Amino acid sequence: MALLYSLFVFSPAVIYLNLVTIGGGLRGSAIEYATLLLFSEIAALYGNPITPQEAAIIFGPATTAGSGGFLTLIYRLYFTRSPLLRVFGIDPNEIPWWYSPPPTSPVWELRTFIHPDWIPPILIMCIVHITSLASGLFFGLLARELFIEGERLPFPMQQITVAAIDSLSKRGETMKTLSLFAIIGFSYGIIYYTIPIYTRALGILGLDLIPKPWADFTKAIEPYLPGASFGIATSLTTMSAGIIIPQELLVVGIFIGSALRFLIINPLLIQQGWSLWATVWTPGMNLTRIYQFSQLYYWLNPLIGVGFAVGFIPLIFNGRIFIQSLIRAFRFKKISKVESEKRVSGSPISGGWMILLFSIGAFGALLLDLYLIPDFPIWVLLLYEFIIPFLVTISAGRMYALTGTTAGSLNIPYFYQLSIIASGYPKIKAWFLPLRVDPGTGWLRSFAICSMTKTTIVSWIKASLIAWPLSLLVGFIYMQIFWQLAPIPSEVYPTPGIQWPIEIINQCVWITRPVSLFDVNQILYWALGFGALMALLWRLGLSSLMIGVASGMATPIPTATMILIGLILKRILMKFLGRTWILRNKAVLLAGLALGEGLAAICGISLAIAVKSAFTGIF
Numbered sequence: 254m255a256l257l258y259s260l261f262v263f264s265p266a267v268i269y270l271n272l273v274t275i276g277g278g279l280r281g282s283a284i285e286y287a288t289l290l291l292f293s294e295i296a297a298l299y300g301n302p303i304t305p306q307e308a309a310i311i312f313g314p315a316t317t318a319g320s321g322g323f324l325t326l327i328y329r330l331y332f333t334r335s336p337l338l339r340v341f342g343i344d345p346n347e348i349p350w351w352y353s354p355p356p357t358s359p360v361w362e363l364r365t366f367i368h369p370d371w372i373p374p375i376l377i378m379c380i381v382h383i384t385s386l387a388s389g390l391f392f393g394l395l396a397r398e399l400f401i402e403g404e405r406l407p408f409p410m411q412q413i414t415v416a417a418i419d420s421l422s423k424r425g426e427t428m429k430t431l432s433l434f435a436i437i438g439f440s441y442g443i444i445y446y447t448i449p450i451y452t453r454a455l456g457i458l459g460l461d462l463i464p465k466p467w468a469d470f471t472k473a474i475e476p477y478l479p480g481a482s483f484g485i486a487t488s489l490t491t492m493s494a495g496i497i498i499p500q501e502l503l504v505v506g507i508f509i510g511s512a513l514r515f516l517i518i519n520p521l522l523i524q525q526g527w528s529l530w531a532t533v534w535t536p537g538m539n540l541t542r543i544y545q546f547s548q549l550y551y552w553l554n555p556l557i558g559v560g561f562a563v564g565f566i567p568l569i570f571n572g573r574i575f576i577q578s579l580i581r582a583f584r585f586k587k588i589s590k591v592e593s594e595k596r597v598s599g600s601p602i603s604g605g606w607m608i609l610l611f612s613i614g615a616f617g618a619l620l621l622d623l624y625l626i627p628d629f630p631i632w633v634l635l636l637y638e639f640i641i642p643f644l645v646t647i648s649a650g651r652m653y654a655l656t657g658t659t660a661g662s663l664n665i666p667y668f669y670q671l672s673i674i675a676s677g678y679p680k681i682k683a684w685f686l687p688l689r690v691d692p693g694t695g696w697l698r699s700f701a702i703c704s705m706t707k708t709t710i711v712s713w714i715k716a717s718l719i720a721w722p723l724s725l726l727v728g729f730i731y732m733q734i735f736w737q738l739a740p741i742p743s744e745v746y747p748t749p750g751i752q753w754p755i756e757i758i759n760q761c762v763w764i765t766r767p768v769s770l771f772d773v774n775q776i777l778y779w780a781l782g783f784g785a786l787m788a789l790l791w792r793l794g795l796s797s798l799m800i801g802v803a804s805g806m807a808t809p810i811p812t813a814t815m816i817l818i819g820l821i822l823k824r825i826l827m828k829f830l831g832r833t834w835i836l837r838n839k840a841v842l843l844a845g846l847a848l849g850e851g852l853a854a855i856c857g858i859s860l861a862i863a864v865k866s867a868f869t870g871i872f
Contacts, residue, residue: 255315256720259288260727263318265858266851268731269446271324272746274488275466275812285316286840287848289418290431308418309706313699314716321728322378323366327741328749329353329374330361332757341761349682351377351625364736366729379725380621381687386721388614390714392642393696394602396650400697401704402601406654408701415705430838431845438849441489446850450857453745454738454864463487466748467811469540480523480534482515482543484811490850491812493843495819504820506801511813514806519547541751544809549758554772556807558779563803566787567796599703599710615639618690629683633676638690641668645692654701670763684764738861 263284289311296303303311332338333345333353345356354360354370366375400406449461467484474483495504523531529550534543618638622629673683703710735741742750762771787799805813827835835842 255288255292255311256317256716256723258291259284259316259318260720260723262855263288263316263851264320264724264727265731265735266854267318268320268324268728268735269854269858270488270490270851271320272735272741272748273446273465274491275486275748275752275809284318284847285312287431287845288312288316290841305419305706306708306712309415309702309708310712310716312414312418313702314713314720317720317724319724319728320732321725322382323728323732324741326353326366326371326374326378327732327736328753328756330358331742331749331753332760334361335754335757337754337757337761341765341767343681343761343764347681349625349685351687352685364740366733366736377621377625377687381618381689382721382725384614384617384621385689385691386614386718387610387617388642389691389693389696391607391610391614392646392691392693393700394607394610394693396646396693396697397700397710398601399647400650400654401701408654408698408705411698411701411705414702418702418706430841431848434842434845435849435852436845438489438846438851439853440849442850442853443856445487446854447857447860450745450854451860451864454861466751467540467809469811471538471540471543475536478516478520479536480520480530480543481517482519482538482540482810484540484809484814485818486809486811486815488815488850490843490847491815492819492822493847495816495821496823496839496843500797500801501820502795503797503801503804504816506798506803507805507808508813508817509798510802510805511808511810512805513802514547514552515543515810519543519551522551540809540811544751545754545758548755552806553759553762554775555779558776558781559783559803559806561776561780562784562787563800566784566791570788570791602710615642615690618688622686622688626678626680626682626686629678629686630676633672634688637668637672637688642690642692646694646697649692649694650697654697673763681764684760734862735858738858 267284289308292311293303293308296307330353333348333356338345348355350373353374354368358368358370360366360368360370401408445463445465452460464487466488467486469482469484471482471484474481494507498504519530522528523534525531530547533546533550538546615638619631619634622634622638623631669688672688673686676683699713700710702708703713735746739745742748742753765771783799783803787796787803790796790799808816823835823839
């Protein structure tokens with residue numbers, strides 16, 4: 254029941270908020286908190302309070318919501334038809350059949366998934382889901398034996414999650430907090446979502462009193478800083494990162510990095526006449542166009558360089574832990590055999606099941622890729638789908654189990670792109686291979702929760718396997734409805750029109766690597782410069798600040814500003830309500846805001862669907 258509630262109630266809200274906000278939307282934790290609180294209340298009213306094990310399952314695999322991957326399929330169709338492909342010299346007819354329907358397909362105008370042209374992409378997507386699920390389970394179970402049973406590592410973040418699960422399952426004042434902030438979120442959402450959606454459905458001018466996804470103040474600062482941009486995201490849920498992230502330096506770093514890009518470097522480049530961006534900018538450009546064009550004509554190379562620094566510097570400083578993990582992994586049998594103590598996470602999974610999971614996951618992914626491109630170099634596939642996932646599992650798994658973060662684990666930036674380049678394969682279709690093997694760190698975290706709450710791992714796996722096909726079905730239904738209501742992107746759904754061109758640019762620049770845009774020297778300079786600064790601050794204990802700066806440089810300034818506002822609001826609430834109360838209830842507070850906004854969005858969507866279906870029909 255919790256799974257069905259999560260899927261059918263929250264999926265439309267998750268999808269819609271992803272279409273109209275940047276950096277906001279319903280996050281997984283908000284859905285988990287809201288669902289668990291509701292069902293703990295229902296169970297208590299019937300005189301049969303839920304157990305910690307039931308609470309763990311509801312908090313975990315029973316709270317699944319989203320588009321099921323079908324929004325990504327619409328992006329792929331948008332990609333094949335994008336005029337940006339011509340800018341990079343890419344022939345859309347060379348995009349392979351498994352990636353998207355061809356550009357000549359009528360599905361774009363029909364706005365439907367119910368068409369034969371969708372069969373190959375949807376089938377390949379489902380196969381990739383299956384291989385990724387199997388590989389993630391295999392590596393997660395392997396890491397369970399190493400780090401939960403073998404080393405008995407603490408998993409600090411999962412201890413917090415388990416404490417939250419225990420608190421929520423006991424109800425108390427938590428439900429009142431959730432309800433209060435849900436009312437606040439719902440009241441705001443009525444103005445932000447419900448009224449505009451409903452008035453558009455009636456065919457009259459939409460009463461859009463609050464701009465989406467942000468309020469743009471670029472014109473106000475243009476006379477003083479030509480080329481700069483500024484705005485504030487308008488969804489309340491966008492501030493959630495500033496409230497929930499415990500490392501406040503990281504939040505400050507996000508704003509610093511974004512301000513550095515949009516308020517300092519962008520106008521400086523124009524003032525000095527540096528880079529192609531200085532020749533492209535024109536007075537009157539709004540925030541969205543500045544975001545997109547500065548990305549294309551300057552920020553591609555710096556962000557790649559910063560990505561390399563963020564990937565390798567933590568690994569250098571934590572190399573000892575990585576090497577220890579390798580040594581312990583090769584001593585697997587000796588470590589995992591605990592004779593004097595009872596296992597803490599239940600019985601081990603049989604060898605037969607492990608072999609089956611590995612065969613479906615790793616070998617299945619390999620065979621699929623070879624079927625799609627038979628002449629692709631097999632050594633690249635073996636490296637990407639066999640060796641690297643194992644190294645990431647033991648590195649990221651152990652780091653997270655010790656510290657609650659994967660910073661410092663093996664994380665080769667842009668490894669997918671570098672693998673394709675290293676293969677030397679000349680045809681463009683290699684860039685659309687579904688190279689995807691899950692290293693299982695998410696499953697490892699779930700198994701840690703199971704061990705702490707005495708929940709059987711098999712129960713968690715069963716619930717996840719039930720949730721997967723249902724999430725695909727529900728995602729298909731809701732995405733079909735949303736797409737039929739209005740084109741994606743459009744004025745009704747503005748976010749894809751902002752974000753998708755950026756994604757296309759990032760994708761195309763790796764495929765073609767044009768000399769005018771792809772500058773290896775600039776990538777190297779930024780990697781070395783940012784890496785040196787990051788190494789210095791790492792020594793000073795300020796590593797989270799630089800990680801935040803790196804993240805902020807890829808974050809639009811309105812989103813970064815709203816995240817900082819979230820941090821400021823948290824500090825103000827601490828003054829009035831106390832630090833202990835805020836730390837204990839901040840996730841519930843955010844769950845209430847997100848739940849209220851989501852319910853308002855659902856009301857508007859439901860009214861719009863009723864109006865549309867009454868006059869034109871949905872399908």
